[in-house]
Amino acid sequence: MRTVRLDLAYRGTGFRGFAANEGVRTVAGDLASALEQITGEAPALVVAGRTDAGVHATAQVVSFRIGGEGLRRITDGTPQDTGLDRLASSLNRRVNPDIAITAAALADDDFDARRSATARAYEYRARNAAHPDPRFADLEWHVRDRLDLDLMNAAARHFVGEHDFRSFCRRPKDRPGASLVRTVTRAQWHADGALLLFDIEANAFCHQMVRAVVGHCVAVGRGDRSAKNVPAVLAARDRHAAAPIAPPHGLTLVAVRYTDA
Amino acid sequence: MRTVRLDLAYRGTGFRGFAANEGVRTVAGDLASALEQITGEAPALVVAGRTDAGVHATAQVVSFRIGGEGLRRITDGTPQDTGLDRLASSLNRRVNPDIAITAAALADDDFDARRSATARAYEYRARNAAHPDPRFADLEWHVRDRLDLDLMNAAARHFVGEHDFRSFCRRPKDRPGASLVRTVTRAQWHADGALLLFDIEANAFCHQMVRAVVGHCVAVGRGDRSAKNVPAVLAARDRHAAAPIAPPHGLTLVAVRYTDA
Numbered sequence: 001m002r003t004v005r006l007d008l009a010y011r012g013t014g015f016r017g018f019a020a021n022e023g024v025r026t027v028a029g030d031l032a033s034a035l036e037q038i039t040g041e042a043p044a045l046v047v048a049g050r051t052d053a054g055v056h057a058t059a060q061v062v063s064f065r066i067g068g069e070g071l072r073r074i075t076d077g078t079p080q081d082t083g084l085d086r087l088a089s090s091l092n093r094r095v096n097p098d099i100a101i102t103a104a105a106l107a108d109d110d111f112d113a114r115r116s117a118t119a120r121a122y123e124y125r126a127r128n129a130a131h132p133d134p135r136f137a138d139l140e141w142h143v144r145d146r147l148d149l150d151l152m153n154a155a156a157r158h159f160v161g162e163h164d165f166r167s168f169c170r171r172p173k174d175r176p177g178a179s180l181v182r183t184v185t186r187a188q189w190h191a192d193g194a195l196l197l198f199d200i201e202a203n204a205f206c207h208q209m210v211r212a213v214v215g216h217c218v219a220v221g222r223g224d225r226s227a228k229n230v231p232a233v234l235a236a237r238d239r240h241a242a243a244p245i246a247p248p249h250g251l252t253l254v255a256v257r258y259t260d261a
Numbered sequence: 262m263r264t265v266r267l268d269l270a271y272r273g274t275g276f277r278g279f280a281a282n283e284g285v286r287t288v289a290g291d292l293a294s295a296l297e298q299i300t301g302e303a304p305a306l307v308v309a310g311r312t313d314a315g316v317h318a319t320a321q322v323v324s325f326r327i328g329g330e331g332l333r334r335i336t337d338g339t340p341q342d343t344g345l346d347r348l349a350s351s352l353n354r355r356v357n358p359d360i361a362i363t364a365a366a367l368a369d370d371d372f373d374a375r376r377s378a379t380a381r382a383y384e385y386r387a388r389n390a391a392h393p394d395p396r397f398a399d400l401e402w403h404v405r406d407r408l409d410l411d412l413m414n415a416a417a418r419h420f421v422g423e424h425d426f427r428s429f430c431r432r433p434k435d436r437p438g439a440s441l442v443r444t445v446t447r448a449q450w451h452a453d454g455a456l457l458l459f460d461i462e463a464n465a466f467c468h469q470m471v472r473a474v475v476g477h478c479v480a481v482g483r484g485d486r487s488a489k490n491v492p493a494v495l496a497a498r499d500r501h502a503a504a505p506i507a508p509p510h511g512l513t514l515v516a517v518r519y520t521d522a
Contacts, residue, residue, distance in 0.1 A: 009392065009394060009395050009396075010395050011395040011396045011398065056395075056396050058394060058396070097393070097395060097398050098395045098398065099395060100392045100393055100394075100395050102391070102392045130363070131270065131361045131363045132270075132358070132361055133270060133319060133361075134270050134271050134272040134317075134358060134359045134360060134361050135272045135317050135319070135400055135513065136400075137272065137358050137359065139396055139397075252396065
């Protein structure tokens, strides 16, 4: 058995999220189906960042274990090499253009796309203008009310550091007692014309955390909430203490970091 | 009778171009249908820049003439005002989100979206990277071969000025003898990471001119054509002298200028 690492990008618009889900189109579903055509097997896929419906990725990472005939089919002719360029091309020919496999390689045996990741980064795109740009309607949250970028950055700074993000997360149903303490290493807005971009990095994110943080920053930028109140909202450890969450379609997973990759 | 000016943006992906065309979805078709629901009439639409299938716009301009009951319905309650904000909102409620009407107003009687325009500007987006970004698959031409931006700008500079663009245009079928002399006032590439943006402005463009110019610049950037040969290609007045045209989906109409607006 060997461990394979895939790097991929996708436009989330046409998917009901990453995770396989019977009867609906998902990234994992399309990927598993292409992998099965190539390897004759359907290995369990481990993903670095499970994205929700409508959320995009430019640098998602997936790992799986494979042996025997399936492994022979993807490594045949490249026994020494750890790059599996032929697998990447074969997958790209079998998936729709809303998924792009950017790399495929053999990884260390103990590599696990989720557990081995030491940091993730997301980007959120909001358009602050009277009208949306229809070209980017599936990629940007259109906010009509004038936003104050300085206030949004004043709010964002309070999220940096180790915090219990209970006020900014959806409680995991399957593990209600799980820790929601996360360490944010970067949280910053910048403007590119009418497009406001939020860049956030953390060791890990709990469910809907970026969208909740963005929703709160936008409420601050609009004047509905105060930036200096963010620490109190964090301390409340109550989801109702935070502003409404931002819609999914503005969000993109842009990086996953590993210590040894 | 009064003249109405509409400003609009659209994502061209779902349309078979701007111009109304029986049996296929077009921007003019959707717009005319929404206008008819509101005014009870189907006025002839004049457009500043007829865009092809897959081409986008952030600042398209349309004009039409309307009188009687139809005019009353859109101006009712705003007799003095030249802004027709209510018409813009009504249209936006009736069109899909891939069209956004950004302004509606009464214009001078002799205003004609096409004839009154003194300049148009287009943007072309090309992604120069090993892999496409699936988020922007319908908005960017993905070019894998390494492009030299300086060479592309050396080529672009030759297009500035008054030239006969016969080598860079599709000959108009209905007016085979029409002049293809156009004056380009700006033609420049710049890079934003892997995204290469081309900005071109002219008094007017002939059919497929921007895509032909972009296709030629990219051939130069790739090393297939020489920048200093562009004047000879222009002088040839032969479409086969130029490199293949760029695909439509990277193109956006971004501005239309009027002397008095």
